[in-house]
Each structure stands twice: as structure tokens, then as C-alpha cells.
Amino acid sequence: MSSTAEVTFSDTDIADALAAVDTGMSVLAQSATDALSNRERVLVLQQMETWFRMIPGIGHTLINQLHEQRGDGTVGEANVCQLLQSALRISPTDAGRRVRAAKELGTRTTMTGETVEPDLVNTAAAQRDGAAGADHVRVIRRFLHQLPAAVDTGTRAQAEAELAGLARELRPDELGRAADRLAVYLNPDGTLADENDRARQRSFRMGPQGPDKMSKGSFVADPELRAYLEAVFAKYAKPGVCNPEDPTPTVDDDPEPAVAQRDTRSTGQRQHDALKAMCRAMLASGQLGQHRGLPVTTIISMTLQELETASGVAVTGGGSLVPIRDALRMARHAHHYLAIFDDRGRPLYLGRSKRVGSGNQRIVLHVADGGCTFPGCPKPGYLCQTHHGRKDWAQGGETNIDELTFACDEHHPLAGAADTDWHTIIAGPDDPYPGRTYWIPPTHIDPTRKPRINHYHHPGEYLTQVRMTRRDRPSSIPSVADWGYAWLQIARM
Structure with missing residues (x-):
């Protein structure tokens, strides 16, 4: 099942543990479960779920060690994300996600050899114990990311410990409800403390093309971008302007009343066409170098x-x-x-x-x-x-x-x-x-x-x-x- 049997490990305990897991998984995969009762089937699923939850916790430390000891000459890729993509056959998105998670949930070692506990020490412990799954961890990480910067370090650590404890008892959706209520307690007015809180929320996402070649997306605009868009839309998203259905679309001048009247596009469609005209004009200007x-x-x-x-x-x-x-x-x-x-x-x-x-x-x-x-x-x-x-x-x-x-x-x-x-x-x-x-x-x-x-x-x-x-x-x-x-x-x- 695994290629680890072909490798000689310097740590025999690790080699023995991998061999035992490999053997056990092979037996499970080939075993018939017809004779089990439903109660026994549930017990097997519970044990397997515990294993699934524990494995990422072990991987976080290994990924951090790969990063800390990169350049030792045993592998070529200095970039850990690239190494994970090739060695594990996972997507770039998944590799990046694992590296980011390892920074918060894995044990690290300093240049002087000192061990540093994970940033989310309680969440990491719950994951290593098999009590918290990926969805639990995702809820806690999102909660901490959305907290305003003004929330002090001690309060953050206390909140993380509280949620990690609840993750051992609650389903992820229940944990999400508890995290939302805790966020209200810590930030009752729902306000952002400074410019950095706003800046880190800005985003633009263009999704993949669908079968009809259309692309859905979303964005969060900061005040400056919104001001620019308002000016562009005021000019190019008026009824009758940049209408692709017109034989000669009006772009620079105000449209004739009859042209504006026969424009049946919605506001969203007019704004879409305005952005398209703006991009085309920018490409034509030659100013992009x-x-x-x-x-x-x-x-x-x-x-x-x-x-x-x-x-x-x-x-x-x-x-x-x-x-x-x-x-x-x-x-x-x-x-x-x-x-x-x-x-x-x-x-x-x-x-x-x-x-x-x-x-x-x-x-x-x-x-x-x-x-x-x-x-x-x-x-x-x-x-x-x-x-x-x-x-x-x-x-x-x-x-x-x-x-x-x-x-x-x-x-x-x-x-x-x-x-x-x-x-x-x-x-x-x-x-x-x-x-x-x-x-x-x-x-x-x-x-x-x-x-x-x-x-x-x-x-x-x-x-x-x-x-x-x-x-x-x-x-x-x-x-x-x-x-x-x-x-x-x-x-x-």
C-alpha cells in the first residue's frame, strides 16, 4: 500500500509505527464488515475519524521541520509548497493551506534549538488528540482572523482556549454559533478599530468559468476603490452608454434620449459593461507598459x-x-x-x-x-x-x-x-x-x-x-x- 517500506529510516520507532499503520490499514481495507452490528460499525467509524483528525496534527510539525531544514541537500525544492505539491500530488491551493496551517498549529524549532509551541496551542492539542477535525479548526482560525486588531493578545489566547475546549464537545456548526456569540461579546459594536482592520478585508475573487463560459466572482472594495468605481459608473453605466446591443455604442458623449430609452439592461448589467469598456480603454492606451x-x-x-x-x-x-x-x-x-x-x-x-x-x-x-x-x-x-x-x-x-x-x-x-x-x-x-x-x-x-x-x-x-x-x-x-x-x-x- 505504501512506498515507505522501501525506505530505511534513521529512527526505528518511526519506521515501526509507519509499518504498523500500513499493515493495519491494509487489513481494514481488505476485511469484510458484513458480520458487524451497527453499533460496532459506529465504533469503527469513530476510531477512524479520530485517526483522520490526528494525522494533520502530526503533519503540521513535519511541514515546519521541512521549512526549517530546507537546503539540507536531500531534496531539491527550497519552497515547501512546491515540494508538497510534487511529493504528495496535491493542488497548489491545498499545499498553501497546509503550510499556513502548520505555522499556527505545528511545533517549531528556533535557530538555537529551542522548541516553540504552536500559536494556537489549545486547538493544536485538540487536533493531535483526534478531538477536533478540520472544520473545527477552520471555525477557530476564522474567528481569530476576524477579530479587530485592538483585541489584546491575552484576550485572544483566552478566547482560543475557550473555543478549543468547546471543539472537543460540539459539532463544527455548533462551534460556529458559539464563536459568533463570543465575537459579539469581544466586539459588541461590530466596529473596526483601525485602518489595518479594513485593509486586510479587501479582496477580489474571480471564480472559474462555467459551462456557459461565464465567470462568477466577488469583491470587497476599500473606500478608495469604491470612490473610483462611483466615478466610472456615473459616466459609463448610464442608460444608453456602452450598450453592446447598439450598432454603434455610445461611449464618450451623452446618449440621445431615444438611445437611453431603449436600453433594457439592468443596473448590474450596465455596470458590467462599464467595467469592460474601462478595461478595453486602458489596454488601448498603452499606459500599462x-x-x-x-x-x-x-x-x-x-x-x-x-x-x-x-x-x-x-x-x-x-x-x-x-x-x-x-x-x-x-x-x-x-x-x-x-x-x-x-x-x-x-x-x-x-x-x-x-x-x-x-x-x-x-x-x-x-x-x-x-x-x-x-x-x-x-x-x-x-x-x-x-x-x-x-x-x-x-x-x-x-x-x-x-x-x-x-x-x-x-x-x-x-x-x-x-x-x-x-x-x-x-x-x-x-x-x-x-x-x-x-x-x-x-x-x-x-x-x-x-x-x-x-x-x-x-x-x-x-x-x-x-x-x-x-x-x-x-x-x-x-x-x-x-x-x-x-x-x-x-x-x-
């Missing part, structure tokens, strides 16, 4: 067939999907860069003359890779660097398009030549994914060092997983003949 060697712009890729039929969906440099008809309408605002790029007349092969990939090469990589090529990484092309995937620059690699690939800021430093580094290779023409980048994990991640490829930005591959012919896949040297791709670089709206 450059990002990773390209003007701050919207980059959209589509197949040549989709362009010709005006159907299907295109992909942005941020990884979102745009219906082809919308992409073509967006392109009407572009004064520049509506073109089909190929490898003729464009400096895609730079040899050793330049270390960093050019803007032209980045445009090609937006289509070839879609985003970071590290296995499972969801970072889109907008957030990636160009990486020498075939041979590192320091080892004599050349800055040619068939040797470059996308790697995000977090995963780019993981690539290297050492045994604890990830190695990258470019697939040859006979590979099922020619021209794509494989990442080979170090032995502490996978002793077999099986090459991995990122299908995240090519989700159709999750469904097919079949070997494709050269005719169906792009070659290692990009060209319209091989790819049939068009690029829209929408820079001037």
Missing part, C-alpha cells in the same frame, strides 16, 4: 478551422475560453496584430545570440504550451517565463523555438542538472506528444524517475490519452502548415 517582453495585451489563440468557420472556442493567454464569435468581435477593436504567424521572416531561431526568448517566441509558446509545462501546474502563459527545455543555457542550450518552453516563476527554479533537480526534455517527432516538454522528477519524488507531461492546458488529452500520429499533432518546429493555428494579439482596442 510591457509584461514579460510583450505589451500588456490580450492574446487569443484559435485553430485555423475555427477562424474560417467562426465557430468553437479560443483560448486566452490567461487560460480562459472565449467563443470564436466574441474573439472576432474583440479583434475588430484591434488596430494592430490580426495575423496568421508562421516561421518565415520572424526571428524564432536566435541560437546563442540571446538568452531570453523574444516576444515573437512567447506568442508561439502561448499556443504550443498554453501555460506552464510543469506536471499539473495551472499557471497560464501570462505568468510564465521562457525556459530552455532541451538543454539549459548554462549547458550550451540555444534560444530556438523548438528548444524553448513555458515554466512559471515557481517551477522554473526547480529545473537543473543536479540529482535533486527536475530535468526537462523536449519530445521527439515519434513521441505521442512531439515537441512537448517532459519533466523528469528527482528520486525523492519518484524513485523510478518516470517522465511526466502537463495535460492541464490541453484538457482534451485527459479524455483521450491515446497515441496520436504526427499528422494529428504539431511538429517540433512550429508552422501554420503543421499546426493550422492563428494568433490574435489584441493590443489596441
